[in-house]
Structure formats: C-alpha cells, structure tokens
Amino acid sequence: MVRIRVLVVDDHRIFAESLAAALAAEPDVEVSAAGSGPAALRCLERGAAEGRGYDVMLVDADLGAPATGGDHPAPVPVPVPADGENTPVDGISLVSGVRAGRPAVRTVVLAERDDPRRAALALQAGASGWVAKDCSLQRLLAVVRGVLRDETHLPPALLTGVLRELTAARKHRTESEQLVESLTPREREVLRCMVAGLGRKAVAERLFLSPHTVRTHMQNVLGKLGVHSTLAAVALARRAGVGPAGPAPSGLAGDVVERGGQLA
DSSP, X not given: OOOEEEEEEOSXXXXXXXXXXXXXXXXXXXXXXXXXXXXXXXXXXXXXXXXXXXXXXXXXXXXXXXXXXXXXXXXXXXXXXXXXXXXXXXXXXXXXXXXHHOTTSEEEEEESSOOHHHHHHHHHHTOSEEEETTSOHHHHHHHHHHHTTTXXXXXXXXXXXXXXXXXXXXXXXXXXXXXXXXXXXXXXXHHHHHHTTOOHHHXXXXXXXXXXXXXXXXXXXXXXXXXXXXXXXXXXXXXXXXXXXXXXXXXXXXXXXXXXXXXX
C-alpha cells in the first residue's frame, strides 16, 4: 500500500495532535505534527534526508499570529530559509518557503474563517488548497488526496472573492511593471539599489556618481512611480518583480534609506 506522508503544522498543540491522530487512523496515511514554522522546516529536512519525504503539509493560516481574536492584515508571502533556525514564520510565508525549497510537497492551508484576500495570497505563495478547520475529516482527506493529483481546492463560497483578489493583484502588477518601464536604465539601477536597502551615499559609491546626482535620480524615480517615499517605491518595485542590486563590495554596506519618510 502506498502511504501518504502528511505534516500538520499548527501552534495550537491540542488541535495539531487531535488532527494528526484522526488522520493517522486512515490505513494509507502517516502523520507527523510540528508546532512552528522552524519545527516544520526541520521535519521536512529530516524526512528528505531519510528518504521519507512528506507528500502534503497542512498549515495553520494563523501560524505564529498573536491570539488577539481580531482582524489582522494579511501577510505578504515571502520565502523562508530552510535552515531550521528558530525565527518566527507565519503560515503563508512557510507555504512560500516550502514551495521554493521543496516544490514536490503540496501545501493546504487550514483556516478558522473564510478570507478571500488571505486565501488568494496563499495560492500565490504556492498553496494547493484552503480548507476550513472545522470541515469534516472525510472532506479534509478528499482535499489531501486531491492535491496529490494536482487539484486546487477552495470552498465554493470563497471562489468569487479569491478570483477577484487574484485579478486585482494581476492588474496591480501590470500597472507597476508599466511604471517601472518608464524609468531610464540609470534610474532602474538606482531603484534596484533602493530595493537592496542602500541609501544615497552607498548608491553613489556603488554607481560611481555624486551624492547630488543620486539624489536627483531618486527624486525622479519617486516622481515617475507616483509615490512619495522610498518605502513605497520599493513596495511597487517588488510588485513589478524588480530584484535588489547584487551584494555591495566590501565597505559599501547600506546606510539608512529613509528617515521619517524622507530620502536619506
């Protein structure tokens, strides 16, 4: 019998252990549980090293979130290092990191409430499904087996909202790309330095320009992008897929980019 290896990742111990026990009652399912993002990364690494890699990871949407009981902004999915360090990792960031580092692992997000925006972020990060925590065991098993067939699973009530969010995100990315394309080659170089966290002095040394010239370029970048701060410019650049400039040569560590919303 081919067994499905499942990793449950939830910082609520009782829920994680209960779910793991319920899934393990299935004859073709083998389950482990992890209580944090770093613990999950260690489990994945250990499983791969032993030749018993996980097939599906079930991740709490609110992993690492403070137990305030209120709304909180949807996190931006960013890759996390698979080195097992004990740094906090939220659920969607974990999905993104695992997708980048272990693409064979299918991830499903378990959520206490429907949230189209966060569900869309999860799909963009690489999740194969978004499922209510209070769904039946049979429903969850159907999703686990479905994602292994490359299916994507969403609750019907979320579908319209998620599609709207994904369409809006695509539109914003397209608009951001068009704005970045309006920059000159030199201004794009400056923008990449800004994305890398370099301030005016470091950019000047990197590009062999005077600080005054760099300041002019930075002001032109902000104007053409239609933003009023370097933080906003960096956020727009990232939406457009602009990566940071390469590592600075020795002695050119980045200084502060922004102070109180003003160019440093």
